Amino acid sequence: MVPQARYLTGNKEDIKEFIDKFDAPTEDARRIGVLWSGEHLFEGTVETLELLKGKGKQIVFVTNNSTKSRSDYKKKLTDMGIPATVDEVFGSSYSAAIYISRILKLPADKKTVYVLGESGIETELDSENIPHIGGTDPSLNRIISNEDYASIASGSSLNPSVGVVLCGLDYHLNYLKLCLAYHYLQRGATFLATNIDTTLPSAGKLFAGAGACHAPLVAMMGGTKPTSLGKPSQAMMDAIEGKFRFERGRACMIGDRLDTDVRFGIEGKLGGTLCVLTGVTRSAEDWKDGETVPSVYVDKLGDLREGA
Amino acid sequence: MVPQARYLTGNKEDIKEFIDKFDAPTEDARRIGVLWSGEHLFEGTVETLELLKGKGKQIVFVTNNSTKSRSDYKKKLTDMGIPATVDEVFGSSYSAAIYISRILKLPADKKTVYVLGESGIETELDSENIPHIGGTDPSLNRIISNEDYASIASGSSLNPSVGVVLCGLDYHLNYLKLCLAYHYLQRGATFLATNIDTTLPSAGKLFAGAGACHAPLVAMMGGTKPTSLGKPSQAMMDAIEGKFRFERGRACMIGDRLDTDVRFGIEGKLGGTLCVLTGVTRSAEDWKDGETVPSVYVDKLGDLREGA
Known part of the structure; x- marks a missing residue:
């Protein structure tokens, strides 16, 4: 019925x-x-x-x-x-920070979060004293270089303490940030998302949501989806x-x-x-x-x- | 057998x-x-x-x-x-240009291609005399603004002659370009991709391929995939x-x-x-x-x- x-x-x-x-x-x-x-x-x-x-x-x-x-x-x-x-x-973002700090049992040497998203995520990670990189770091707002390919591939530019990749809506999304996230996932980081909404309403129409921003990673990971911490x-x-x-x-x-x-x-x-x-x-x-x-x-x- | x-x-x-x-x-x-x-x-x-x-x-x-x-x-x-x-x-890219000019029957008022990709695509579209926008246009290498939301939603900043969205590997991928592509698709543009490889080898490891670059659009379109013009x-x-x-x-x-x-x-x-x-x-x-x-x-x- x-x-x-x-x-x-x-x-x-x-x-x-x-x-x-x-x-x-x-x-x-x-x-x-x-x-x-x-x-x-x-x-x-x-x-x-x-x-x-x-x-x-x-x-x-x-x-x-x-x-x-x-x-x-x-x-x-x-x-x-x-x-x-x-x-x-x-x-x-707060939900994700709570999940990482209180539920996810990260090894002591893998406590850093690589953020693909905006400052809302960073603020909430800070409120739970979770170390993080990526996010709004201005040094990542650029085109990938030949040196990046080499240093990402060798791991020399990757932070070995990253244990989580956390993705939200990212207005500053770019190719370099996506490749960094992918390589952390390839090295075993846990794949989390603040939410999986593919679209977001604005001005009466739909625009790209968090689910669209992490879609390249899902595609590169052969369909593996992140755990979502949103509705x-x-x-x-x-x-x-x-x-x-x-x-x-x-x-x-x-x-x-x-x-x-x-x-x-x-x-x-x-x-x-x-x-x-x-x-x-x-x-x-x-x-x-x-x-x-x-x-x-x-x-x-x-x-x-x-x-x- | x-x-x-x-x-x-x-x-x-x-x-x-x-x-x-x-x-x-x-x-x-x-x-x-x-x-x-x-x-x-x-x-x-x-x-x-x-x-x-x-x-x-x-x-x-x-x-x-x-x-x-x-x-x-x-x-x-x-x-x-x-x-x-x-x-x-x-x-x-050449394959896509040939497909658009010789196989796809675009109405006379919908002959422009919105490009999500690099100059290789633009050069090949030029070789077939296909008008195009987007691509390497430097004015799109920026963060989306409140004015963009309004003008994209109303359509006032969209080119009414766009009949195709063609996606390739885009090192300059960003949120604004993705939203523009999405709105052209929503208005009926044909969804094409030069290829659907999600990864691309470089320096002995894998990096994001064309399939990763258009994955946000596939997610926003509820799973609709582009027609691929590559192997x-x-x-x-x-x-x-x-x-x-x-x-x-x-x-x-x-x-x-x-x-x-x-x-x-x-x-x-x-x-x-x-x-x-x-x-x-x-x-x-x-x-x-x-x-x-x-x-x-x-x-x-x-x-x-x-x-x-």
Whole structure:
């Protein structure tokens, strides 16, 4: 039997019942979708978050965007008029840093991370005291040279302490950085990704996401994929649970994407999943194949105010 | 029954018979493998090519390297001491140019090619009078800006006459170029690649090949792959045949790789395939699975001198 999603907009009692059921809604904080689109905050977003907090709910803003650190994201939320603390933000870069420092057992001589990505990753690795190279190192923003070929092939320009290659979205992606990452993987480094989204919305269209940035490595490795530390990977859910220690049955995932957000909540066995129709998912038609069906849905997050 | 490969080295009569059988051996001219390794020309290479030419054989140097034009490659061959003419070289960039100009029927208003690759591609497109953008354009060697997002999304910075995205090996690969290519594909451009090799040997190790450079686009397009104009794609064989008008049953493919060179000859129904053991393939063990078995093999190309 295909599961059914309950439509809450306009049903005050159902909304109240829904809100009462949960302690810790986890909010999808991506740029377009749940809270805002571009620079436009959806109507009622702030009031809804205040309503939920007023009822004692813990809010966690969960984002796959690896380019920003938690404090970058906290600033973005505050700038948009949404009160938030750094501890309420859980990004895929932080998720990866937690995974590397607390779950992955790296040998003492292989603790360095080679980063293919932006400063958000570096900041979060620093917060867990994880040594790293690559990333925003300006000396790598150049064309590969004949000397590079020789020194990479011989290993003389490779750092022998690299035990992890961590890939996120990299606006500074280039051939040299990809070849360095590949050679670390060839020498046995663990292949991690902050997330595997191949595209990312911007200006109303799609642009290259983290999954596109590490696709050359997957191709060179004969199809071997990285372990993802972002939604819908349950490694991220485990990391969130490890930090917030909430009861899964009393937590709800709120998001606009079926394949990442809703799936993340269902596979994590949360008590509920709420889909908003302000982002990628536009109507109940989108889950009619029965593959990933949210437990409830509303037109916009602000509709939860009806349950005040 | 698993096909058997005949070992020719040391068998003078067999070599003579082999040579007499063919009119047009096609040589694999990759950097490491058949003719040379690095700056080292294998013993007997030049004499063998002279022997074959002396017996009236047409030689075609077939390479998947898209970064060099035919005249670049002719120079490389000459510099290595191998007499060659531009017309004897058939590279994947030239193959792609021929395919676009003579086989692909582009509408009159969609004749421009967006290039993700190096000057070898541009030179060959020029040789067929095909308009092109992207490629080595220095204005694209930069980080994507907020203005780029807006102008790419709206289409205002896109060239409406682009009907093809052609990808080769691109040492200058970056995020902006990938996003431009993706948006042309989204708007209906035909997705072509000079070749799909994910890696490329250099300094004795592997580095990113053309297949790695276009992997982000394949990921963003949900797995849609480009049509390849390099070995082992038969589109390249058709293009070679179109130019040289040889009899396939009297042509032999010479190469060092089973998955590209030997497969190219077998699938093209050439009269024979000769594998040399100076490159990727190191012994008859490599084809014992029976999947891609050359008709004959020698330790090195120079062994064909025994049939003089």
